[in-house]
Amino acid sequence: MNAYNESASIPILTANMLTKSYGSAPVLNCVNLTLPAGRIIGLLGPNGSGKTTLIKLAAGLLTPTSGEILVCGRAPDEVTRGLVSYLPERTYLSPSMRVSETLDYFADFYADFDRVRAVDMMSRLGIDDSVRLRTLSKGTKEKLQLILVMSRNARLYLLDEPIGGVDPAAREYILSTIISNYASDSTVLISTHLISDIEAVLDEFLFLRNGGIVMQSTVDDARERYGMSVDALFREVYRC
Amino acid sequence: MLGKLLKHDMRAQMRVILPVTICVMISAILCTGALRLAFVLSDIAAEPEGFAAVLSTIFMSWVVLFVILNVFILLVYPTIALISIVVHFYRNLYTDEGYLTFTLPVKTRSILTSKFISGMIWQLVSYVVLIALGAFILIFGTSPEHIVNLSGIRSFFDVVGMILGEYGWLAFTYLISLLAGSFYGIAALYLAVTIGCVVAKKHRVLASIGVYYVINMIMSTMMSVVSFIIVAVATAMNESAALYVSSIVSAAFSIVFTVAALLITVYMMKNKLNLS
Structure with missing residues (x-):
């Protein structure tokens, strides 16, 4: 691992005057952000506030219109993609693959992939590794994807709406998987609008509105300062 | 990493191209069999009279149509292979699968190089299969007297x-x-x-x-x-x-x-x- 990855002084994720526009409309507008290591951070905001765009920029799927975004002090490239474990809000595995082939795929490309951990989690969920993905239900596919993503020992986990489309029992499983699998020097950035479900696992949160950060705080500070839960605070801030 | 990309691209493309290739091979074998049958029927049809001659003439026209259809399948096979190569490129990069492909810890040019090399290999394989099956039909299906057209x-x-x-x-x-x-x-x-x-x-x-x-x-x-x-x-x-x-x-x-x-x-x- 490179020296800059191990340096505790370098934030996991930094954004400096980060702007992303599609056409003339900015989706993110001059965002400044620093995320330290060892935190579970909620990226919260209504639809269209720029959550997914911020995550895609950090994952290296989009290039900034202006400003910069740095992962472990480095602009997104093939090196940072090895440090980031990204879970998009959609199924990105080919339906023609077998479950065992998805494990081979991750083991081939990610040096930090822990196959034993993945197989263990899959067996606990009763996922047969010989079946093709097209035969799995949507919920099982989402769980499999989360298992693959959380079986990496990454520095930054980017989870875009990981609990958006699943039932409450599955939500519980997903959140416990996240908590029990991330290392103490890693950061988890979770984008969601289901705040009450994830509030218990969050250390910090960011509120996004119209492409800008309107609040960044630890959960404890917010509760102390405003005397309400993050969920209630969210409703207050985004009251229509 | 290019080797790993290539391995997975070859495997993904094989899932589509291999079944098509097997179908084309079966088609070529059937075509050869139909040509041999046509030789037998043409002998019967050459008889000046008889119900068998009429039936064999009708049957032979179907055989000829079947042969033409199979030859057509053989000729479009490289195009089918090419289409499946491009569909794989599109799906793997520009649909939901792209979210995985473009977040792999590899250089973008390696992704493209892998797609290009694997595409070329499968395209060349389709040409080789086309030539081999064409030769098979010509050798085993074009001699009226012998099984092998020496x-x-x-x-x-x-x-x-x-x-x-x-x-x-x-x-x-x-x-x-x-x-x-x-x-x-x-x-x-x-x-x-x-x-x-x-x-x-x-x-x-x-x-x-x-x-x-x-x-x-x-x-x-x-x-x-x-x-x-x-x-x-x-x-x-x-x-x-x-x-x-x-x-x-x-x-x-x-x-x-x-x-x-x-x-x-x-x-x-x-x-x-x-x-x-």
């Missing part, structure tokens, strides 16, 4: 020997030109799909097809103009050299266009990508 094989090699003896270099340059054309064909399709998916927010496949026709029109025009000038000059100097020059110019153009198309594609993938 005289046909001998004649074929006589003709090939004559061509190589008299026009060996020309055949070689023509083959190189065909190969380079295949390189360009895939690179142009990849570029068209990339431009189509970057530019269009909706109907990306339709946009890609449109872009492909525009690219092909521009390239064909450029190639025709330059080839015409160079061949005209070559013909004026030495008439027999014109054919060689034409093949070499075509190959050189294809290689230059291939490199340009791949460079533009990788630039767009790196800088203009926007997976919706």
Whole structure:
């Protein structure tokens, strides 16, 4: 691992005057952000506030219109993609693959992939590794994807709406998987609008509105300062 | 990492191309069997009278139609292979699968190189299969008297020997030109799909097809103009050299266009990508 990855002084994720526009409309507008290591951070905001765009920029799927975004002090490239474990809000595995082939795929490309951990989690969920993905239900596919993503020992986990489309029992499983699998020097950035479900696992949160950060705080500070839960605070801030 | 990308691309493309290839092989075997049956029926149909002769004539016309259909399947097989190569490229990069492909810890140019090499390999495999199955039909299905058409094989090699003896270099340059054309064909399709998916927010496949026709029109025009000038000059100097020059110019153009198309594609993938 490179020296800059191990340096505790370098934030996991930094954004400096980060702007992303599609056409003339900015989706993110001059965002400044620093995320330290060892935190579970909620990226919260209504639809269209720029959550997914911020995550895609950090994952290296989009290039900034202006400003910069740095992962472990480095602009997104093939090196940072090895440090980031990204879970998009959609199924990105080919339906023609077998479950065992998805494990081979991750083991081939990610040096930090822990196959034993993945197989263990899959067996606990009763996922047969010989079946093709097209035969799995949507919920099982989402769980499999989360298992693959959380079986990496990454520095930054980017989870875009990981609990958006699943039932409450599955939500519980997903959140416990996240908590029990991330290392103490890693950061988890979770984008969601289901705040009450994830509030218990969050250390910090960011509120996004119209492409800008309107609040960044630890959960404890917010509760102390405003005397309400993050969920209630969210409703207050985004009251229509 | 290129090796790993290549392994997974080859495997993914094989899932589609292999079943198609097996179907085409079965079709070629059936076609050969139908041709042999046609020889038997033609003997019966040659009888001047009798119900059997009428029936065999009707049956033989069906056999002929079946043979034509199978030959058609064989001829379109490389095109089917090419389409599946491009569909894999599109799906793996510009649909939901792109979220995984573009977040792998590999260089963008490695992703494209892998797709290009695997595409070329499968395209060449389709040509080899086409030639092998064509030879199979000609050897086993074209002799009325024998199962193996030995005289046909001998004649074929006589003709090939004559061509190589008299026009060996020309055949070689023509083959190189065909190969380079295949390189360009895939690179142009990849570029068209990339431009189509970057530019269009909706109907990306339709946009890609449109872009492909525009690219092909521009390239064909450029190639025709330059080839015409160079061949005209070559013909004026030495008439027999014109054919060689034409093949070499075509190959050189294809290689230059291939490199340009791949460079533009990788630039767009790196800088203009926007997976919706």
